[in-house]
Amino acid sequence: MTRILYSNTCEYAIRALTYLAQQPTGELTMLSEITAAQELPRAFLGKILKDLVRTGMLRSARGPTGGYSLAREPAEISLLEIKEAIDGSGDLERCAVGLSPCSDDAPCPLHDAYKPLRTAIRTYLQDTTLAGLAAGLSEKQVLLAGRAELSTSRPPGT
Amino acid sequence: MTRILYSNTCEYAIRALTYLAQQPTGELTMLSEITAAQELPRAFLGKILKDLVRTGMLRSARGPTGGYSLAREPAEISLLEIKEAIDGSGDLERCAVGLSPCSDDAPCPLHDAYKPLRTAIRTYLQDTTLAGLAAGLSEKQVLLAGRAELSTSRPPGT
């Protein structure tokens, strides 16, 4: 199965970063806590976060009280930035169906139809931030928690 | 580098099919002609087209006068159909950032923001057909041909 907007690795990163954005500002969170909460492969996520530390998006500390935290405000970190840190840049610019010289000047046949969609995608990636995701996630979680409580007090099928 | 919307293989398929859509209806086109025109890896494209024959999108004939042709009207074949034939279905339905139970009923945190974009993507893939691509490609090609003529009669830098 193919991913639409970003790679698998990038999706892992987004989920981990969203979890970090839910934590109190500046507080360190251990890798194992993140992977437990989000059900992610621990060793692999460690590698991903390491890379994000190097790009400056994350801070990390070693030792018993160590862990990871966001280096900047969640509202300042967009999906686009995450995607470019993980997947690299360039694939948003690329046209499918390459008539080799492809630009606004000499566009490929997909260009005209594709351009508005590409703009929409870019806007979405730019406007969606970790702050928004974290807020949305928290909201859904209390919603689900409420439902769970309801279903235990009155089990399904009654 | 990661592809947006579809895989590399799928992009090859789209380019080959667009070329076929440019040919006179029902006329057979050899694999080598397609790969030469679109600069695609011959052996690999052979495999892709073989699969498309099996799904019924293409017809093929062996022997000296053999080749491939579209089995249906170019206007009836959408990018979405091609994508599903090559990449399989399911990735358009999938949410990133999986809070496991993700549906309209219990959406994941990305769901609200992502849904309109996903709809736009689906619409684009459904509404873009081989007929449109072929028409666009032909148009661009005469445009480029005109330009090439112009630049030979009056070389750049004069």
Add this chain to the structure above:
DNA sequence: GTCAATTAGGATAAGAAGATCTGAAACTCT
């Protein structure tokens, strides 16, 4: 029937992405 041309299909290799493992470095606590 023979020959040449073409697609079909399997086997397999090369490369990238995904995932794991291991030892080292750093920090805290005793």
Add this chain to the structure above:
DNA sequence: AGAGTTTCAGATCTTCTTATCCTAATTGAC
């Protein structure tokens, strides 16, 4: 200082995608 815990960094393994090669099957022309 020493033990234990945690991240860091690099090496390694696996899996999937992309790509190639070679043989078989089919067809048309002579």
